[in-house]
Amino acid sequence: MTTDLTTTKRGFHFGDIRKMFGSTGTSSLRQFGILGSLIVIILLFEILTLLRNGPNGATLTSGNLINVINQYSFILILAIGMVMVIIMGHIDLSVGSVAAFTGIIVAKSMADWNLPWPAAILLGLGVGALVGAWQGFWVAYVGVPAFIVTLAGMLFFRGAQQWIGDAQTIPVPKGFQVIGTGYLPEVGLPLPFNVPTMILALVAVAWLIFWEIRTRRVQHKMGSDSAPVWVSVVKVVLLSIVVLVAAWMFATGRPGTSFPVPGLILLALVIIYSFLTRNTVFGRHIYAVGGNRQAARLSGVKDRWVDFFVMMNMSMMAALAGMIFVARSQASGPNDGTGWELDAIASVFIGGAAVAGGIGTVIGSIIGGLVMAFLNNGLALLGQGADVVSMIKGLVLLLAVGIDVWNKQQGRPSIIGFMTRRVGRKDDPEASPVFEPNKTYQAPPVDKTRSE
Secondary structure, rough: OHHHHHHHHHHHHHHHHHHOOOOOOHHHHHHHHHHHHHHHHHHHHHHHHHHOOOOEEEEEEHHHHHHHHHHHHHHHHHHHHHHHHOOOOOOOOOOHHHHHHHHHHHHHHHOOOOOOHHHHHHHHHHHHHHHHHHHHHHHHHHOHHHHHHHHHHHHHHHHHHHHHHHOOOEOOOOHHHHHHOOOOOOOOOOOOOOOHHHHHHHHHHHHHHHHHHHEEEEEEEHHHOOOOHHHHHHHHHHHHHHHHHHHHHHOOOOOOOOOEHHHHHHHHHHHHHHHHHHHHHHHHHHHHHHHHHHHHHOOOOOOHHHHHHHHHHHHHHHHHHHHHHHHHHOOEOOOOOOOOHHHHHHHHHOOOOOOOOOOOOOOHHHHHHHHHHHHHHHHOOOOOOHHHHHHHHHHHHHHHHHHHHHHHHHHHOOHHHHHHHHHHHOOOOOOOOOOOOOOOOOOOOOOOOHHO
């Protein structure tokens, strides 16, 4: 009881700010830094476009935010699958080719075989699963490095896409285009905003409040150290403001627009895969194998099955991304998917994933993808050409990975992590360690007498 009282009345600690972002883990600290970088980039381009265009900036407008989601949702979807691949210590170079290959098959199935568009979507996911199973077999059970397998896949499926489509553009029907160009519908109420978009925002705010209360109750029940109440209140208020302001901008755009359907698909995938990687046994197996394959194997993890599933899942995500892009473009073309793998890989590394594997999160990869998206978008708004955009993206990727490598050599996650660790330990020397799902743990020695 005395301990609880001390925790409640101990006053402000700099380490409490760290708890505002989820945990004491290095992954949360990385995400905090990346999120700050994203905010700085958005504000910077808002100011630059304000100075260039006159009274209003061009970045934080309803139309521009909708364009960003529509134009980059397929890259963000690829990043969700790619982060699991990179956590495992692999790389997938074939995702752009697989997306284009799936897109041409789906387009031809509707144009030539008269397949209904819902069935065509299922066909596309099936094609992605078969491609992923093929590549996963070579990686998991034959032992060929994923880099080589997916490099071969990149060449093969790019050629197969052009062979099947005969280098032609194949249009897709209106119903199919909804997954790439659709919006939440209007409900007919005489209100100056899209009602379903704001309802979605209110649901999100309610979920944030519920989840924070639930987290504190679980921490209290388990007797673990929890942040002061003010930290939870500030965190929920800040996140709720961001959600409501963003939703308002989506809901008050030009007539006929609202929150895009590709954004809904992306949001659903983020929720599903965040839960999968953080709260399931299989998710822990992904981190365990990526952090120390031999230790995970000795602990009973079926690492080959994990390899197989992750590679297959990546191809299914690529298939979905390809279909969304084709729906948005209203046709499948011979140049679809070019360079997508590079943007997806860059998003994951900028989002805090480690080069050696074992570290990375879905949320971090989405934030990294948004950094790339707003870089592209902001430079385009400023009238910069593709050459400048490509050079800046390359420098940002090099800087992100360089900082990760340097920090690892220094034995600390980031400057923010260094500060919070030093200050937090000084103020609270008896703080108990917290399990970090992205941290590499050594397996305990095997008791051979018991195993025998």
